[in-house]
Amino acid sequence: MTSQQKAVSSFEEKFRRALTVQRLALIMVAITVFLLFRPLFLPMRISFQTQDFYNRIEALQPGQVVVYSSDVVPGDLLASRRDIYKAVINHLIEKKVKILFHPTGAGWSGCTETLKVLTNLGTLKYGTDYVFLPYVSGEEMAWASFAADMKGFYKTDFYGTALSSLPMMANINSMRDVDLCVVQYGIFTWGEMFVRQWPTKYGVPMICMALFSTLQAWYGIYVKGNLDLDLGFAEYEKLRMIPAEHILTMEARNVVSLMIIGLIILGTVFYWVSGVRREARTVMGV
C-alpha cells in the first residue's frame, strides 16, 4: 500500500469510526426538529398510487357502501396520523357514501368519540349514514367470517345495538354488498390476508393506506390504489389541498435521506480510493 493509500485508508477508517449510531441519531434529531419549526415548503409530485387512491374515492356515487377497515388506536388517531384519518374520512363523507367502520386495532374503543369530533361524522346520522362495528380479534379467520356473513359474525354494533335494527345495515349482509374497501394496516403480513379474503373472494375493489411493498404484487389486480405511508399521506393531503402535518414531515425526509445517500457515496469513494480489500463476508463484498 502506498503512503497516499495508507493516508486515505486511515481516513476512511477514522470516518467510519467517527460516525457512530449515537452521533448519527443526534444529527438526525437536530435536523428534524429544526425543519419542523422552520419548514422550507418544498414542492412535491403526486405518485400514481396516490392518484389512483384519490380517483377511486372520487368515482364513488352517493349511496354506495364503503367498508373502512383500520387498526387505528388513540396513539395514532390523536398523534401523527390525525390529519390523514381526517382527510380520508371527510373525503368519503363528501361523496355521501355509507361507511361501515371495521376495526382491526384493540384500541378502537378509545377512538370512536374522537373520530366524531375530529371529522365531519358529527354532521351525519349514526345508523343511517355510518356504523361502528366492535373490535374482534382473530385476524384472517375473523375477516373471512365477517365478509361471508356480517350480521352473523357481529350480532351488534359497537354500542350494543342489533345490526339488523340499523337502517343502513338493511341491505348489507356480506362483502358482495360492498362497493369499495378502504383498508389501513401496519403489520406487513396483513396485506395478503386482506387481499385473499376480500377482493380475491368477492371481487370488491380495495384501496389501501399501507406500505406499498406489502401489496405491490397485487397492485392493479386486486389493489386499485394506495397511500404509501407518510409520503402517500402528504401527497394525498396536497391533492386535497389540506395544509397538514405530513407535508411538513417530508421536509425532514428530503434532507436526512440526501445526507445518508451522500455518506454512502462518500464511503464507496473512500473504499475504492483507499485500495482496502476487506474479506468478503457476504456476496455484497462487505
Added chain:
Amino acid sequence: MTTVARSSAAVSRRVYQRVIPTFLVSVLSGILLVMYFFVPSKQDPITPELTQWGAIVTTVSFIFGYLSVPFLHLRRLAARKVNTKMLFGSAVCLLSLVLTLAIIYLGPGGSSGVVYSTWSLYLIGFVNNGMRADWAWHPFTSFRIMRITGIESGLFTTSWILAVLSQLPMVTYLVPVLGTAGDWIGSIPTTAAMRAGLACSGVSSIVLFVRSMVGREPGLIEVEVI
C-alpha cells in the same frame, strides 16, 4: 405396571394427544376446501360458521396470552430468584397493567372516555414512540454496509439509491425522471421477484395443506404446544 399395560397406556395417550388433534386439523381443513371448490359462496353456511369458531378460539387464546403476562410477573415477584432489575421491571409491568385496566373499567366513560384516550395516547402511545429507538440503527446500517464493490452490491445499492430518491418529494419535483426510475424499479423487477416469491410460498402452502390433510404434519399441533 407391566410392559403390556405401559405400552397400551402409551398408545392410548398417543391417540388422544396426537392422533385425534391431527385428525381434527385434517377434517376441518378438508371441509373448508370442499366448501370452497364445490359450493357457491352464497349458498355456503359452513365456512362463515367454522371461521367464526376459529375467531372465537383465537380470541380466547389471546386472552390466555395476555393473562399469562401478569401471571408470569407475579410468579417472578413471589419467587425472587432473579436480579433486582428484573424484579423492578416486573413490578412496573404489573403497575402499568393495573392502572390501565382501572382506567378502562373504572374511569369516567370507560374505554370510550376522554381519560382512557388521553392515557392511551400519552402514557402508551408516546412511550411506544420512545421504545422504537431502533430507527437510528436502520440508516446507520445502510451507511455501514452499503458499498458498491461489484455487480451484485452495485445492483443492490443503485436500486436502493434510485428508490430513495423517488421517495423524496423535492427530488422528484426537480428531476421527475428520478421519480419514474424509482417507480419502475418498484413496479417491474421488484414486483417480478415478489410475484415469483409469492408463487413459491403459494406452492409451499399447498404442500403444507396436503400434508396436514393426510396427517403428516404433526408440527401444526405439537411445535406450538410443549
Added chain:
Amino acid sequence: MLEAWQLIMMFAGIGIGVMGMSLLWFGNTYFFAFAENWLIGGYAGVYLSANIAGLNSTALKQIASGRYLLIIPLIAGLLVFTRWTRFRWSARYPVAIMSGVGLGAIVGLTMRSQLISMVTTTAGELVALKGPAPFNDPISAMVMIVGVITVLTYFLYSITFSRPFHQGRGRWIARVGRWFMLAAAGYLWSKIFLTEAIDVTTNDMLMWVRRTVQEVQMFLGMTPI
C-alpha cells in the same frame, strides 16, 4: 385545548418515552427497564380488555341469543388454559381448531391470489406486451417475465431439478434471478430501512416537540406556531 391533567399526562408520557429512547445512548439501564415494562403492561391491559369485549360480542351474546353451537369453540378455546396445569396436552385441541380452520380458509384463496393470478397476470402482460400500470410498454413486460421465471428458477430447491440451473449450463438463469432479487431487496431496503426510519424519527419529534409546544402555547393562551 388540553386541560391541566392532560398536560401532566403528556409530559409524563414524554418523560417515559425519553427513558425508552435512552437505550440508544446509555444501554439497558433501570430507566429503559421502566419504560419497556410500562409499555408491556399497558399494552397487555389494552389488549386484554379489548379481547374480553370481543369475546362477549362474538360468542357470549350470540350464545345467549340462541346460537348454541358456539359453545363448542368457546369450550375448546378455554382448554388452552390447561397449559398452566398438568393436563397441558388438552391445549392441542384449540390449536388444532385454529390450524385446521386457518389452513382451510386460506388454501383455496392462496391458490387463486398467489399462484393463478400471478401466473395469468404475468402471461397476459407478455401476450399483450404491456407491463403493469403505469408502465404499459413492451420492455417492462419482457423484463417482468424474465424476472418471474428466473426468480422462480432460483427457488427450485429439489436437488434433481435444480442442479442444471444452479451448477450446470443453466446457472446463468439462477444468477439473473439473484440479480432481480438484489434489485428488489435494494428497493425494499430503502422503503423499510431508510424512509420509514426517518419518518419514525420525524413523527416522534413532531409529537414530542412541535405538538407539545403548540399545546403549551394554547394552554397559556398564546397563538400556537
